[in-house]
């Protein structure tokens with residue numbers, strides 16, 4: 001009797017076991033000859049890096065299927081996932097650069113790409129260093145902290161806020177809005193979350209309107225002022241400006257917190273690698289790159305085929321939905337030797353934690369810079385850092401990866 005190996009796979013992203021170790025399930029899926037069909041989501045899941053990369057780079061694979069369904073079906077889909085009757089969220093969160101395709105995507109991406117250059121990001125280094133030093137000054141009096149809530153959670157609101165042009169004292173508001181809005185993407189969402197996401201979007205919208213009015217009269221060296229100039233030059237509309245500003249915060253908020261937590265956790269789980277980095281701080285760039293590969297904080301995105309296409313040795317009709325498991329691709333032994341080992345010197349390390357192709361992450365330089373400054377500073381300022389609990393609990397779900405909390409003990413150098 002032959003058994004179907006795909007039938008043996010139980011993809012249960014909300015289970016405790018998956019949160020502990022999603023990589024065993026990913027490996028089982030990757031071992032199949034052809035992509036794994038996940039019935040629950042009517043999605044073909046791609047785990048081999050060659051397949052994930054081919055789909056990410058394929059211009060006929062799009063993030064939305066608006067062109068293939070009628071407006072009524074689209075509304076029905078929206079209702080089915082309870083994404084309706086929330087005008088601000090529908091207008092400014094459900095529609096943005098990331099969710100657009102074709103000419104609109106090209107136009108918006110060009111505007112933002114021009115502003116998000118490595119040189120602009122490098123200019124943020126001193127500000128990040130000052131912020132991180134201040135936060136560590138406050139925390140270093142405590143021997144035992146939760147690195148996620150006491151440290152990591154404060155970082156992206158300040159850093160991304162500063163890039164946008166949001167005053168430092170408003171950073172906690174950014175954090176609150178971003179968390180309320182992003183929480184609504186969790187599959188376990190309920191109507192209370194829906195109401196909170198809508199309120200947060202509306203408040204964030206009103207806040208941005210006020211800040212834009214200030215920047216209109218007195219432009220600064222910040223992203224909002226430059227987006228206003230692009231708007232006035234006819235390159236994007238006022239609504240697009242607002243949804244872009246919201247996206248920039250939201251795309252980088254939770255992911256930064258998660259990878260800071262998982263990055264430190266990886267160093268502490270592999271003390272020989274942590275020591276190697278301490279002995280040779282010049283390894284910080286490859287170490288950060290490896291943190292993104294090893295525990296990719298945004299492990300799952302999707303695409304729709306717009307033409308009949310071959311993927312992973314099978315033909316699929318237009319309209320097929322594919323899951324791009326970046327987190328699984330990043331453990332593919334075909335590209336990465338000993339993929340389940342954490343190696344701070346790994347090179348080359350061509351991972352897909354920031355995606356690939358047309359939607360490749362615009363914030364990747366900023367995310368890397370944060371990590372570079374933070375881990376270099378922690379290693380310089382603390383002679384020892386250790387886990388205060390053996391196995392920190394990770395968040396459940398397919399789309400995010402990071403520890404809920406990370407209790408550590410540290411000693412100043």
Ligand code: HEM
Nearest residue numbers: 097098251252255256298301353354355359361362363367
């Ligand atoms: C910290 C870790 C981060 C990770 C792992 C990450 C990952 C990603 C990935 C995988 C995509 C592509 C989505 C797809 O394939 O459909 C993406 C897109 C994007 N990311 Fe990031 N990101 C991070 C941080 C940031 C930050 C800090 C910002 C901004 C400050 C940012 C802004 C964006 C934007 C604007 C897009 C949309 C690009 C487009 O659609 O053309 N990200 N990110």
